[in-house]
Amino acid sequence: MNKRNFALAIVALLIGIFLVNIFQDQQEKKEKEEAAKLAEESMDLSNAEQGLAKGDQAPDFELTTLAGEKVKLSDYQGQKVILNFWATWCPPCKAEMPHMQKYYEKNADKENVEILAVNLTSMDEGRNAVQEFVDGYELTFPIPMDVDGDIGGEYRAFTIPTTYMIDTKGQIQHKIVGPMNEEMMGEMVAGMD
Template structure:
């Protein structure tokens, strides 16, 4: 009787392990499909953005903002470089998830890929310059952080869901719009595909 109970317990354990593995495989497959769908949707510019002159191949609207470090930056000053133009806020969980990836990408690729990151803080929607500085220090961010104090640039770029990122080529033309967080691989793939 003990051998039979032991055998049944082993069989039950094996069936349980099989079912757990099957469930995990299905979850991973579902997550990968959802991520692929999100990436596909994000890479396509929305119709609303296209109506606002933010479609692929359009000139990225120029702006001038003051950075967290007190320097004035104009988007047009970066012609000749590829620009990752990111819109974010300190309270945004996906922005927090994305920032370490952006910093790592920037450290590895800024010079060799001729790319600049402009991480425009939507200061008008955020908790003040001190919080932005605290955030930048906490994540050890070294790329420029322009401050959109009145919200006009975020509105012009239709950054209503954040993070929102535009990939701008060396001629100042929009190549991609991404709504949601990116990782290093996504940034590398999009930047390498631009002139």
Template sequence: MSKKMIGLLLIACLIGIAVAGIVKTNLENKDELAKIALGSDVDFLPTDEGLAKGELSPDFELTTLEGETVKLSDYQGKKVILNFWATWCPPCRAEMPHMQNYFEEHAAGSNVEVLAVNLTTEDRGIDKVQNFVKEYELTFPIPMDKEGEIGKLYQAVTIPTSYMIDTDGRVQNKIVGPMNETMMKEMIANMD
């Protein structure tokens, strides 16, 4: 082997060790955030891969834009589209009319609920959220993640991020990026 090849292999190994250290630190931080958000006495923590299909979705309690308290566990027995978004996000803006149409045509009064969690810590203030909701004429609940803990717990790094949660409270799909009405309809129809 040439000295150049040995040098490249050595550099690749050092990069691999550095990446492994960063990943380990991030996973440890994620577990600590989950313990804070869920409480120290919980039996469930997300796996290292995040919330995978079949995992129980962590319960949370947030206040909506209208001041009502919502808990994810209150929707046990319903299929839930759990969406994370912000007003400044262009894909979120593109997705919201589809979500509202889906809610009006398929979800309202059915066994399906839409919860669009605003990542308030990432947004530009409550007045911007209120204006956004008014502009898009949104009628589904808008829980406000004022501390950013729930977005972190659900790993909503790229927004929009949505979870399809079944009637048992288990994750069936995670969608990173915008959805349209057809996607929502098909994913909900394909859940057990």
């Protein structure tokens, strides 16, 4: 009798493991579908709920960089701009920054492109943390500091990183929610005037 109960317990355990695996596979599939849908929606700027739309003039702003220089978005009219919103504590931002730096080093002059990596300072861990981050990643592009959070709010950078691709006329061409890699930046910049 004990052997039979033991065998039934093993069979029940195996069935349980099988059912858990099926459930996990379905959950993973659902999560992947949701992530793909979110990525697709973040690339589609025609949705008015997202605020700024493709073809809109990018709202101008003036911020002070980590290096203490004043920058205005309108000063970059005539250049393509990768306008990125980030924070030091954000893992996807950490993953994205080396790609941005590599892209910047290779293409800033060649592609007439500037990267403005706006630190959401109002949500971050202080100026020293930002400086350590910039030094640690050896970033050479401008780091404007959004101390009050106004610019991040205007650009609806609620999920970070959030990036806007702005053409030479100052018009928004793409919005990307989530990290980018060097290849993705190259393709988007190449497709803009």
